[in-house]
Amino acid sequence: MAIGFIKKIFSFGKDAVEEKPAPPQETAVSDEVAVNPSVPSGEQGGTQAPVEENRSAAEATEAGTDDRDVSLEPSTPTSETTSEEAPASTAPAADENTVEEDESVPHPISPPAGEMPGRAEGDEPPSEHPTTVDELSAPPSVPSGHLPLKGGEQEEREAAVAADVEEVVIDVDDRGAGSSADEKAASEDESNPPPISPLEGEMPGRAEGGEPPSEPLAPSLPKGFAAAERRPREEGPAPQAKLNWYQRLRLGLARTSSQLTGQIASLFTKRKLDEATLQDLEDLLIQADLGVETAMRITDTLASERYGKDVSGEDVSRIMAGEITKVLAPVARPLELDLSHKPHVILVVGVNGTGKTTTIGKLAAKLSGAGLKVMLAAGDTFRAAAIEQLKIWAERTKSEIVSSKLGADAAGLAYEAFQRAREQKADVLIIDTAGRLQNKAELMAELEKIVRVLGKLDPDAPHTVLQTLDATTGQNALQQVEIFRNVAGVSGLIMTKLDGTARGGILVAISAKHKLPVYFIGVGEGIDDLEPFEAKDFAEAIAGVAAP
Ligand SMILES: Nc1nc2c(ncn2[C@@H]2O[C@H](COP(=O)(O)OP(=O)(O)OP(=O)(O)O)[C@@H](O)[C@H]2O)c(=O)[nH]1
Numbered sequence: 001m002a003i004g005f006i007k008k009i010f011s012f013g014k015d016a017v018e019e020k021p022a023p024p025q026e027t028a029v030s031d032e033v034a035v036n037p038s039v040p041s042g043e044q045g046g047t048q049a050p051v052e053e054n055r056s057a058a059e060a061t062e063a064g065t066d067d068r069d070v071s072l073e074p075s076t077p078t079s080e081t082t083s084e085e086a087p088a089s090t091a092p093a094a095d096e097n098t099v100e101e102d103e104s105v106p107h108p109i110s111p112p113a114g115e116m117p118g119r120a121e122g123d124e125p126p127s128e129h130p131t132t133v134d135e136l137s138a139p140p141s142v143p144s145g146h147l148p149l150k151g152g153e154q155e156e157r158e159a160a161v162a163a164d165v166e167e168v169v170i171d172v173d174d175r176g177a178g179s180s181a182d183e184k185a186a187s188e189d190e191s192n193p194p195p196i197s198p199l200e201g202e203m204p205g206r207a208e209g210g211e212p213p214s215e216p217l218a219p220s221l222p223k224g225f226a227a228a229e230r231r232p233r234e235e236g237p238a239p240q241a242k243l244n245w246y247q248r249l250r251l252g253l254a255r256t257s258s259q260l261t262g263q264i265a266s267l268f269t270k271r272k273l274d275e276a277t278l279q280d281l282e283d284l285l286i287q288a289d290l291g292v293e294t295a296m297r298i299t300d301t302l303a304s305e306r307y308g309k310d311v312s313g314e315d316v317s318r319i320m321a322g323e324i325t326k327v328l329a330p331v332a333r334p335l336e337l338d339l340s341h342k343p344h345v346i347l348v349v350g351v352n353g354t355g356k357t358t359t360i361g362k363l364a365a366k367l368s369g370a371g372l373k374v375m376l377a378a379g380d381t382f383r384a385a386a387i388e389q390l391k392i393w394a395e396r397t398k399s400e401i402v403s404s405k406l407g408a409d410a411a412g413l414a415y416e417a418f419q420r421a422r423e424q425k426a427d428v429l430i431i432d433t434a435g436r437l438q439n440k441a442e443l444m445a446e447l448e449k450i451v452r453v454l455g456k457l458d459p460d461a462p463h464t465v466l467q468t469l470d471a472t473t474g475q476n477a478l479q480q481v482e483i484f485r486n487v488a489g490v491s492g493l494i495m496t497k498l499d500g501t502a503r504g505g506i507l508v509a510i511s512a513k514h515k516l517p518v519y520f521i522g523v524g525e526g527i528d529d530l531e532p533f534e535a536k537d538f539a540e541a542i543a544g545v546a547a548p
Pocket of ligand 1: 350351352353357358359383497500521525
């Protein structure tokens with residue numbers, strides 16, 4: 001179904017470009033009803049009709065409780081011209097252009113008016129090879145079939161061309177200026193000397209009739225300056241190969257692990273394992289955000305193996321990695337999609353800046369890359385940049401997008417997006433939300449409303465509620481999960497920014513406490529920088545166990 005749909009998009013408006021993907025169709029939900037009639041018929045266009053129905057449905061529920069009219073405004077794919085079409089359509093035009101240009105535009109090598117005046121009317125045309133100064137300064141001959149311009153005409157036309165050029169510049173650089181192109185061209189003629197004129201006194205050119213200097217004169221520097229010798233350019237360091245995701249994860253968690261292993265190593269120098277050492281170790285593990293429960297698991301296991309004996313830092317790292325793996329293994333699960341839903345709705349929540357929008361883009365890339373039909377909903381109506389950011393991701397991932405104006409009702413948008421995704425038989429709908437600070441009650445209420453509204457269309461929706469957590473956050477992430485879980489019923493986590501100076505220990509504490517699935521980890525800002533979460537890799541990276 002999805003492949004058939006994609007083929008449909010691909011073939012719209014460009015019969016000759018079969019293999020080139022069409023831009024994603026965007027559906028804007030605006031405050032005014034504006035249905036674009038130019039949508040292609042078929043799967044996409046056929047979904048236009050129920051707009052009003054949708055709206056009333058949304059109103060009937062408290063879904064689209066917003067008073068605004070919400071409507072769909074799909075953009076049409078850009079039609080493209082193929083190289084095969086071009087010659088047939090452009091050939092006659094080219095002839096016309098030639099005539100047009102020849103008549104109105106001076107020859108490209110024509111000297112500027114005033115500087116090298118043309119021949120006076122009635123003069124003999126110059127010989128083929130100019131030999132005298134007069135001949136050299138005469139304008140080039142006009143191609144046969146065209147009348148040579150008279151001196152006055154030449155100037156007028158050159159002025160007209162100058163005006164045209166200025167008009168373009170004004171369009172681009174100074175649209176609202178209001179001064180006419182002619183005025184501007186004229187005033188610049190008066191005020192600007194020709195750019196190639198040497199400045200008087202600074203770089204004297206050849207005096208009239210004088211010999212050219214044998215070497216170009218170096219400008220003399222004013223007092224207090226000295227000419228520097230040109231040094232050979234230094235070779236910079238060879239560009240480094242991009243680290244793979246595992247190396248980036250290890251690097252990201254290096255701060256946590258090296259700090260931890262360094263402290264552990266100094267703790268166990270020449271000390272047998274006793275109660276005091278175990279207590280010190282537990283404190284260190286808690287400081288590394290691992291949580292009391294996991295810290296105790298580690299110390300208990302260490303005690304049962306090595307109590308009263310010598311202990312090395314490697315022993316502790318190995319036991320630590322093993323115990324952390326036991327905590328994380330049950331939560332390292334794939335994100336399950338029930339594609340019978342059509343669409344499977346994923347709501348993405350989390351504090352602002354934790355990487356929701358970026359993660360949505362990465363998820364969309366994986367899903368659409370696998371041939372699934374993905375629709376995105378720009379439910380972060382709080383930030384204009386977030387809407388734009390998601391549009392870019394939609395374009396990059398060939399996903400459709402439903403967006404709205406800044407400040408629009410997010411629940412109404414989510415409702416419309418869900419309906420539209422259903423009509424279009426999308427496999428997955430991913431809804432972005434505003435970064436709600438958990439202490440802002442009204443924002444949390446809006447999030448609750450989105451969940452409620454989606455449930456009106458399908459009691460099981462949203463089918464997945466994903467929360468993004470920023471790995472650089474630390475303890476605060478634990479509190480974030482608690483709050484979003486209560487408000488939005490978070491069903492799984494993605495930890496982002498594990499490639500930075502991450503403090504990944506908190507994920508262990510969160511997993512021990514909430515036992516929520518951890519689907520993926522973000523290891524960079526790129527489209528491919530999202531990896532399935534692997535308990536053992538993560539545990540070893542935190543514990544500082546040497547990489548295999
Ligand atoms: N290094 C790194 N940066 C990331 C990762 N994920 C997201 N980012 C960056 O984090 C910043 C915030 O990401 P967004 O996706 O805008 O976060 P958001 O949660 O949507 O933010 P709001 O729209 O403000 O709610 C951006 O600069 C992203 O490029 C990651 O895994 N690694």
